[in-house]
Amino acid sequence: MKDLLRETVFGRLVRLASGGKLFAYDEELDPSTLQKYQPIDSESSSTSLNVDVKQTHQEDGKPADPEKPPFADQERPIPIDQEKGADHLLVAWAPNDPGNPRNWSTPKKLFVTFQICLLTTSVYIGSAIYTAGLQGVEAEFHISPVKALLGLTLFVVGYALGPMVWAPMSEIPYIGRNPVYVGTLFAFVLLQLPVIYASNSSMLLAFRFLTGLVGSPVLATGGATVADIYEPKKQAYGIGVWGIAAVFGPAMGPLIGGFAAESEGWKWTIWELMWLSGFCFVVLFFFLPETSSSNILYRRTVRIRALTNNPRVKCEPEIEAEGMSGKEIGMMVFIRPFTLSFTEPICFLLNLYLALIYGLLYLWFESFPIVFLDIYHFTLGTEGLAFLGILIGSFIIMIPFFYYNYKYVEPQFNEEGRLRPEIRLQPAFVGAFLIPICLFWFGWSARPSINWIMPVIGSSFFSMGSFLLFMAVLAYLGDAYPKYIASVFAGNDLMRSSFGAAFPLFADAMYHKLGVGWASSLLGFLSIVFIPIPFVLYFYGRKIRGASKMATHDL
Template sequence: MADTRAMTSDIVSVRSATSTIKEASGPLAIEAGFKTEKASDPYLVLFDENDPLDPKNLSVARKWYLTAIAALLVLNCTFASATPSNIIPLLREEFGFSEEVGILTISLFVCGYIVGPLLWGPLSETYGRRPVFVGSFFVYMCFQIGCALAKNTASILVFRLLGGIFAAAPLANSGAVLSDIWDAKTRGNAMTLFTVAPFAGPGVGPLVAGYIAVAGISWRWLFWIMAIFAGICWLLIVFTVPETYAPVILTKKAKSLRKSTGDSQYYSAMEARVLTFAERFEHILARPFVILFQEPMLIAITAYISFVYGCMYLLFEAYPIVFTEGHHLNLGQSGLMFLPLPIGGIISVILYIIFINPRYAKKVEEYAPAPVPPEARLEIALLAAPFFAISFFWFAWTSYPSISLWAPMMSGVLLGISICWIFLSLLNYIIDAYLIAAASALSANTIVRSCFGAGFPLFATQMYEKLGSQWASTLLGCLATVMIPIPFILVKYGPKLRAKSKFAPSA
C-alpha cells in the first residue's frame, strides 16, 4: 500500500473523512465512505459504470468458474484434513505410537485452521485475495510432500500442523471471494456449491484412505495423492484466478492512472488511510477477535456452527466403532459409510436451488432498491436445526450390531442435508450482515469452529467406549436440541443486534 505522505495535499485533505469511518473496519468501508467524496474530488479513483475491472462485472461464466475454483480449494483442504483417519493403523504399525497420537494426525491439521485464519482473512483484506491464495497453497503443497517423506512421528505431526495452517486460507477467504464477485440476489446459488465442499472432502477422504489401506499400498501414497491434488489446485490459482478484492484493484488502478497521466494526485480510498504499526497489527491479527467479541449475533452463530463442525469430525472416530467394530467391516467398506454425508450435501444443494433461492429472489424484488434483511437467509436454518438433532437420535438408536448397517448409515443423508443447510444459511447471514468485513468475520468463525473440530475427535473414542454408541450419540442429539432456538432467536432479534453493531453495514 502506498504511503499517503508521498502524495499531494489533495489526498491529505481527505484524511479527516477516513477517520470518521475508521470504526467501520476495513478498506471496503473506506471505499464506501469516500463514494460521496467523488463528486467534489475528481482524483479519487472508483469503478466507472460497467467498469471491466469491477469483479461484479465479470461474465456469469467467469463468476461460476471462480466459484467452482473457490469450492475446489475448500474441498482440497477438507479432504486432506480427514483423509488419514483410515490409515491410522498403518501409521501406528510403522511408527509405533498410540491411538491418541494417531488421532492427532487429524486434530493437529484442524488446529492449523485455528492459526491460519488469524493471518489469511485480514491479510487478504490488506494485500488482496490472490497473493494469499498463491503463497499459502504452494507452502501447503510442500508440507503434503513432507508428510509423504516423513521418517518419524515428530515429523509427520509437525508437517500436519503446518499444512493445516496454510490450508486454512480457502476456509477464510473463499467465501469472501464470492462476496467480491456476486451480488446478494445471485450469491445464494453460488454459496450452495461453496458450502457443500467442506463436507464432501471429509466424506470422500476416509473412503480413499480405506481402500489404499485394504489394497496394501504404502500409506505414503495417500500423502502423494494429496500433494498432487494440491499442486493442480495451485497451478489453477496461478494461471486462472485474478484479484477480486475491490479496494486492492482500485489501488492498482490509481497507480496505473498516476503512471499513465503523470499526475500524482490520483489515489484510491485504500491509499488514503495511514496505518500505524499498532493499527496494522490489530487489522491483521486482532481484528477477527475484535469483531467476534463485540458481536453477540456472531458469537451465537459461531457457537452453533462450531458445535456442528465438531460433531462432523467426531464421526471419524465414532463411525469406526459402529461400523468397523460393530458390523465388522474392513477399512475400505467402513470408508463407504461416510458417503451419505456428501450425498446429503448434494441433495441439500438441489433442494436449495429449486425451492429456497427462488423465494429469496422474490424478496430481493420485493425490497428493491433496499437490500434484503440478512435474517431472510435464516429460513432454511429453521428446518435444518431440528433435522440435525433428529439425525443423531436416528444414528444413536439404529447403531446396534443386530440392526442392518443401512439404518445408521442412512442417517448420514439427513445429517449431510442439515449440516449443509445450517452452514449455508449462517455463512450467508455472516456475509450479508458483515459485508465490509466478511473475511475477518468468517476468519473468526473458522478459528473457533476449528477448535471444536480439533478437540472433538480427541474425546470421541473414550466417550463412545464408556457410554456406548447409543447413549453417546443421544448425548450429542440432546445438545443439538438445546441449540435449536439459536436461528429462531436471530430471526426475531437480529435486526436489533445489527442496529447496535459497529461492523454491520446492513444495519
C-alpha cells in the first residue's frame, strides 16, 4: 500500500510538501545502493563508464554484489547509442524490479485496471446520460430537437479532439499519465457546473464541448495504460475488461439519466454525471499510481542524480527526450497522431472501420426512443431498460473471447513474449458479421405485433460484434505500432468519435422517413461493405507493415 500511495498524485504532493521525508524511496533510505553512481575520477572513467552502465536495483533494497560480473542481474544489457549514451551511467530496469509496472502484483494490477475502468465509465456515460434529458433542454431553452442534440454531438467532438493532445503528452517521460488523467478529470468535474447553470443554449453547448475535451484522455490512453501494466501475452484480458467499461457507460447512461430526467428534470442528469466523476476523481487522486515506465524511470534517475550529485546519471527516456528539439516534441504531441491515422494504411483502414461502427452505434441509439417510446409505449425511465441488452451482450461475448485468447492466442507467443500482430485480427472475422445481424434483426422485429424483448435480444448482437472488433483492432494496432501506442489510439479515437458526433444529427429524420426496418437495414448494408477489411489485413498486413517506417517489421 505504501508503494502504491507513493506513486499517486496524493503521494507525490505529500513528498513535495515534506521535502522528500515522507514516502521515501529505497535509494533514499539506503544510500549504499548508489555506490555505482558516485562521481569517479577522470583516469578511471573511460573504463568504468563502459562496464557498469546499467542499474541492478534489488527488490530488497540491498546493494548489488560487487563480486558478480557486469549485468549478472540483467537478462541482457541494453545497447547504448555511442553518440548519445556512451558518456552516461544508465539507470534501467532490472528483472523483477518492483518499480516496473509490469512486475506489480496481480491484485495491484487489478486495482489499477478497476480505476481505469471507473474513469472510462465516468466519462463515456456523459454522452448518453445527456440524451435522457433532451426534451427538458428543448423546453427550457426553446430550441429545436436538432439543436438540443448538439449537446451530445459537441461533447463527442470534444473527446474526439482532446486525445490528440492528451495522449501524446502522456508519453513524454517528464509528464507521465497521472498528471494528465487527474488534472483533466478535475476540470471535467468543475465544468459540469456551467452546464447545469447555463443561462442560454449557447453557453450550454459551449461547456458541453469543453467537458468532452477535458474528459477525453482515458478514451484513447486507457488502452495504453493497460499495456503499461500487463505483459503482451496478458494484455487482451485487461483491454477486454476496459472495453466492457466503455460499453457500460453508454448502456447505463439512458437508464440512470432517464429516471432522473423523468422525476427531477434534465439538470439532474448532469448532477449525476458530476457526482460520479467527482467520486472517480477522489479515488484516482488518492489511489491511482503512475503506470508510465518511462516517467517512473525518469523520476528515479532524477533522485539518483540529486543524491549522488553526478550529472552523468541518465536513463534512456531522458537521453531520447534531450535529443529532441522543441519542434520534434511539438510534432510528436500535435502531428504524430494525425500522421499515423492518415499516412499509415493499416491505421487508416482500421480507424475508418471502427469509426463506422462507432457512428452506427450513436446513430442507432437515436432509434431507441422511436422504437420503445412510440411503438412499445415505454416511459422515459423504463426506456433505459432497453439498453440492458447491449450491456448483457458484452458480458456474454467476453467469456468465449477470453477462452479463445487463453487457448489459442497465448501459445503462439514466441520466447521473447511477442506475437505476429495479424493473429490478433481473428476475432474480427466473427464480429464483422454480428453487426449487420443485429441491425437487420432489430429493425424488422421492432413492430407492435412482436414482443419488445425481440429487438432487445437483437441489440445484444451489436455489443458482441463491436466488442470483438474493438478488441481485435486495438490489440492489432498496439502490436503493429508498439512505440506509438498512445498516439495510435488517439488517432483512432479522433476518427471514430468524429463519426459518432456527426451520425446522430440525421438519425431522427432518417428513421422517420424510411421507417425503423429500412433505416436499420441501410445501416446493416453499410456495415457489410466494410467486412473485408480485417480479412485483407490478416493476409496482407505483414507485407504492408514491411513497407512502413513506423510499424514493426520483425514479426
